[in-house]
Amino acid sequence: MPITSVTKDPEALTMTVTADFAVPVQRLWDAFADPRELERFWGPPTYPATFTRHDMVVGGRSQYLMRGPDGDSPAGFWEFLAVDAPRSFEVIDGFAQPDGSANPDMPRMRMTFEFSETPEGSRLVNTTWFGSAEELEQLIGMGMEEGMREAMGQMDAVLADLEAFAAGRGAVSQILSDTQVRVSRVIRGTVEQVWRAHHEPELLKRWMLGPDGWTMPVATAAENVGDAYRFEWAPVPGGPADGAPPFGFEGELLESNPPHREVTSERMIGMEGPGTTNELTLTPREDGTTLLTVVITYPSAEFRDMVLATGMTDGMEASYARLESELVGV
Template identity: 25%
Template sequence: MATNQDSASDREIVITREFAAPRELVWKVWTQPEHITQWWGPRGFNTTVTEMDLRPGGKWRYVMHGPDGAEYPVRGVFREVIPPQRIVTTDEFDEGWKPPQPIDLPSGIVATAVFDALGTRTRLTLTISHATIEDKNKHAAMGVEGGWNSSFDCMDDYLMALTDEAVVRQLIADQMKAICAKNIDQLMRPYAAEFVAFDAIPPFQTKGADAWRQTWASCLPHFPETFAIEARDLHLTVSGTAAFAHWLFRFTGPDKDHPALQNWMRLTGCYRKVEGEWRIVHEHCSVPFDPHTSKALLTLDV
């Protein structure tokens, strides 16, 4: 039991981290099972969420899987949930955990996570409260601070990937809008100087952003006055400073007989993060063809 001489701070371990992501996204990553499994636990661990009832009185249970195959189940009961600001929960090792050697586990742990919005960044303050100073010392000796900081490193990597994915998706959407608006300046803004294109029309490759600008400048006047772009099956993968996307698309508009509105095409985009900005470094636009007739296949009904 805590004595009269023990202050609350004497029984607390406080860990503070800042993440380059908005508070709403950090909250989702902290509370939604599909995100939790991507970062929870020290680096090298994997986590399974077996229970998540995010409400006061609701229970949660995670199982961390160590690189050696050992399992570390933890569980708790939510005491306070104020989206996207604050979560208070009990935190304890589940009865299913069998430590490799006898250990006197701390008890009465309560974890409070506070999410402070700092513009486009978020400060997360995790306060781990214990029933006694002895319990705090037991927990500290188990490496709780190092474990949480390693887990936060994983969370930071995951948030960065999610944030970068959103940025690249927006870049792709902005490109489509710029094409439909015939805004050549906006269209060319994200292309890297060393950009290379494999287009559906000659030549076989176009090297450099300046040459690619000339291609668009010569093509856009031939598009209908009003048109849109329909995109399907967009798949995007982001890893570190590189990203890769592919999708199907076609031009649509009221002038159904216009030559530009007659076929579906495939597009592959490659992106690189340079000095904090995502740039388009390669695009490959193509249509399949029938090898028996050498004719292009322009619809999805084949």
């Protein structure tokens, strides 16, 4: 059990959890920065978490849902107040409503996570500040301390699993809910390089091609919130896709926080009906690579399954492999 102490101070309205781990500070930090890792321990074993958003920058936000054994699904959020990688971060931690907004009937807390080196590895000190003695008593009574102990108890196994989160594994898709899918890929390139590659038309035309046999004659990127974008593909004559009809996607830039996150709408050109919402998040890693995640929200589970059955993830992996080739040459 990594937790070495839990201290509650009714006068200061705090609870402090200290835990030691036999890994370097950076490895511990990465487990919190990567939503694929974080959701494997943030929550007791009986209430596993799924993170539908996790942009770990000042002003960023995380949103997660826990699924209980009886079908209940409490939700929570973090609002990032400070981030000093890999030493500390500070958040407002709160309960969320089904749409991800703060639950006004439940308390919000301020939490700090501080990481430091020890002779054996690293130490995490997590301090929670409560708004009142009543809130402290309420949340402790709801099982906050026990939940924290159980959650931290899962971290050793996550930290030991390096292979599952390393570069070179290719794009992996994960169904988050009836309407959401997350595609993750570690890209050999910096966050700034990967962001630029998503916004420079000539770069886009070289890597965002999907399977072999396609060209991208039109790549109009959106620069500012409210701008439209348009991407079109055509088969290479005599190539493996020869004879296939050209196609394209268009949409609007809904949110942008360069170089870490953007949200776009997307619909196939010429297709009626609702499209998808795509949330791109870029997270820097210790070795200079970038964790790229795209959370795609579909209008229905049927539409989600139809798109996944087209080989979407394989096509995205082919594009990301080209992107890496472009960046390695930079």
